[in-house]
Amino acid sequence: MKRAAWAGVLVLAVLLPFFFSSYRVSQFTLVLAYAVAALGLNLLVGYSGQISLGHGAFFALGAYTTAILVAKSGWPHLATIPVAAAICFAAGFAVGIPALRLHGLYLALVTLGLAVATPQLIKRFDGLTGGTQGLSAPPPAVPGFLDFLAADQWIYLLNLVVAVLMFVLAAGIVRGKVGRALVAVRDNQIAARTFGVDLARYKTRAFALSAAYAGVGGAMFAISIGFVAPESFGLALSFSFLAAIVVGGLATVSGAIFGALFIEFVPVYAADVNEALAAVIYGGVLIVFMYVLPTGVVGLLRRLGARVRPRKGEGGEHAGTRFERGTADAGDGAGERVRAKR
Amino acid sequence: MERFVETVIDGIATGSIYGALALALVLIYRSTGIVNFAQGEMAMFSTFGAWALTQAGLPIGLAVLLTLAASLLGGMIIERALIRPVEGSPELTLVTVTLGLFILINGLARWIWGSQNRGFPSMFGDGNVTVAGVSTSLESLGLVAVLLGVVGVLWLVFQKTKLGLGMRAAAVNPAASRLVGIPVGRMLMFGWGLAAVCGALAGVLVAPRLFLDPGLMGPVIIYSFAAATLGGFDSPFGAVLGGWIIGVAEALAGGYVDFIGQDLKILVPLAVILSVLLVRPHGLFGSPEVARA
Numbered sequence: 001m002k003r004a005a006w007a008g009v010l011v012l013a014v015l016l017p018f019f020f021s022s023y024r025v026s027q028f029t030l031v032l033a034y035a036v037a038a039l040g041l042n043l044l045v046g047y048s049g050q051i052s053l054g055h056g057a058f059f060a061l062g063a064y065t066t067a068i069l070v071a072k073s074g075w076p077h078l079a080t081i082p083v084a085a086a087i088c089f090a091a092g093f094a095v096g097i098p099a100l101r102l103h104g105l106y107l108a109l110v111t112l113g114l115a116v117a118t119p120q121l122i123k124r125f126d127g128l129t130g131g132t133q134g135l136s137a138p139p140p141a142v143p144g145f146l147d148f149l150a151a152d153q154w155i156y157l158l159n160l161v162v163a164v165l166m167f168v169l170a171a172g173i174v175r176g177k178v179g180r181a182l183v184a185v186r187d188n189q190i191a192a193r194t195f196g197v198d199l200a201r202y203k204t205r206a207f208a209l210s211a212a213y214a215g216v217g218g219a220m221f222a223i224s225i226g227f228v229a230p231e232s233f234g235l236a237l238s239f240s241f242l243a244a245i246v247v248g249g250l251a252t253v254s255g256a257i258f259g260a261l262f263i264e265f266v267p268v269y270a271a272d273v274n275e276a277l278a279a280v281i282y283g284g285v286l287i288v289f290m291y292v293l294p295t296g297v298v299g300l301l302r303r304l305g306a307r308v309r310p311r312k313g314e315g316g317e318h319a320g321t322r323f324e325r326g327t328a329d330a331g332d333g334a335g336e337r338v339r340a341k342r
Numbered sequence: 343m344e345r346f347v348e349t350v351i352d353g354i355a356t357g358s359i360y361g362a363l364a365l366a367l368v369l370i371y372r373s374t375g376i377v378n379f380a381q382g383e384m385a386m387f388s389t390f391g392a393w394a395l396t397q398a399g400l401p402i403g404l405a406v407l408l409t410l411a412a413s414l415l416g417g418m419i420i421e422r423a424l425i426r427p428v429e430g431s432p433e434l435t436l437v438t439v440t441l442g443l444f445i446l447i448n449g450l451a452r453w454i455w456g457s458q459n460r461g462f463p464s465m466f467g468d469g470n471v472t473v474a475g476v477s478t479s480l481e482s483l484g485l486v487a488v489l490l491g492v493v494g495v496l497w498l499v500f501q502k503t504k505l506g507l508g509m510r511a512a513a514v515n516p517a518a519s520r521l522v523g524i525p526v527g528r529m530l531m532f533g534w535g536l537a538a539v540c541g542a543l544a545g546v547l548v549a550p551r552l553f554l555d556p557g558l559m560g561p562v563i564i565y566s567f568a569a570a571t572l573g574g575f576d577s578p579f580g581a582v583l584g585g586w587i588i589g590v591a592e593a594l595a596g597g598y599v600d601f602i603g604q605d606l607k608i609l610v611p612l613a614v615i616l617s618v619l620l621v622r623p624h625g626l627f628g629s630p631e632v633a634r635a
Contacts, residue, residue, distance in 0.1 A: 045434065049434070051433065051434055051437055053437075053441070098616065098619075098620055101619070101620060101623070102619055102620075102623075103433075104433035104434075104437075105376075105377045105433055105436075105437065106571075106619050106623070108377070108379075108433075108437045109377065109567055109571070109615060109619075110612075110615060110616055110619065112379070112564075112567075113564065113567075113611070113612040113615055113616070114612075116560075116564055116608060116612070117608055117609055117612055120606055120608050120609070121606070124606050235560070239441065239445055242438065242441065246438060250434075274453055275452070275457075276449045276450070276451075276452035276453035277449070277453065278449070279445050279446070279448055279449025279452065280446055280449035280450060280453065281449075282442075282445045282446075282449070283442045283443065283444070283445035283446025283447070283448075283449055284442070284446055285442070286438050286439070286441060286442025286445065286446075287424060287438075287439050287442040287443065287446065290428060290431075290435050290438050290439050290442070291427055291428070294435070
């Protein structure tokens, strides 16, 4: 059932660029980049329970890695993605080490600082980054044997391949030993340690992995836009990633897709009414979802699905659906909260 | 030497603003254990309120007083309507809700007043005082005086009134306070109200030095976070002193360390936050967090 749903989504995603205008296709291309970044943030926040308000920084790092390698060293676009991932993995690891000693609110503070400093740092090192002028790295050209594709369709499909790989990888991680360990760390550190989970190792790895995802998302962003500038990577970007995972559903893999659609299209339509409306909606949605829908859109769908068809024990992505205050019918995977409610 | 002293005094004046906002953060953290990310935006909104009142023809002093009263009410309403339902939730929920509030208030301000920046009148005039070759603006002196006044009033309220006693009790032990008949919910509401007043004061003090626009408090809140972290998140005096230290450090670093300059000034508070949290997480005057494993 689940497999069939994913296959259906994939078929739709592949066919999508042939049914929309080139403007819409470029928007969907960005959705893919945001989805990968949001997925990374969700691995950290949703599964391992560490808060980061600064994932825009890793997104920027990935984007600039790609843009600089393409524009200044003439690398092929796709080859820059593993480099962006590796650099962001290292950067995430570096942030993850102090994060071990900071929990909850304090980690939120420090990572918020990271988000605030990002545009300033980009401007300061203008020799490398082009400063406020930005840096342009022309998008990849359509290869000869695929010349029936328009440029925007080609870039979309390129991003789709990367995104699918990243999602499959994440689904595997979450379902396996690592995912279970992360959920255990999130829900009850003492119990996790008792079962032999090395807390420090898993927490720093989660941070590094999550940053690498954000970096890949950034690289995809740079490839699709063909231009990077400090203004794209401000506080608002980090906040919208958070909005994406809250809307999509914390501790879900598929939630990143809903979240990415939300943060790409809501501002576009809201801008028709007022340029500030998007912010009002984001803020309102963050608050309202925390009250009425803490499991996000995916949680809602699952609850509806559970009502329609009789429940069977399902593992897999269920790991960690219920972040908090979940009602009793959400799932029975490894992710249910172990800790008693206060 | 004169330049150095002037830089330091300027730093203390700016630091007083950070201190006022840090005080607001501390008030809320002490009573509810929440770091209110929206504090700066609440202050910005209040400042726009004061601006709108002066535009309507009110003198600046009266406009500020009315704004402070409205902020008290506004803070209480926010606590009751938005924060109470998630009280005691996991940290991620609290962070998300106050961040949501941050984005929401910022969006509302941009919607109502637009993004262009405006001048905001100073409450202290433009005069200068020169003592022993060191020149200080009246405004700088006024800033420090206002902050000290706020601290004095808060100290009196908390230490000498029944209301203050109730608020302290509610913060220390809500359950026991309820048993002895203290309306804990109302105390928390009042705490948020007081915090909003401190924030609003910081807003109307900083606005004349910068320009009033919806991004007004963005940098200020970061410095205030640093001040509160440095002083200890549950110590009001720490917040004030932290504000001064951060203000002076900022002024000196921006003026004397070339590598930092204007672009990277923002790294000063960040470095402070990170190093304090790593070396002494409870800050200079805060009480260490004790947990039973």
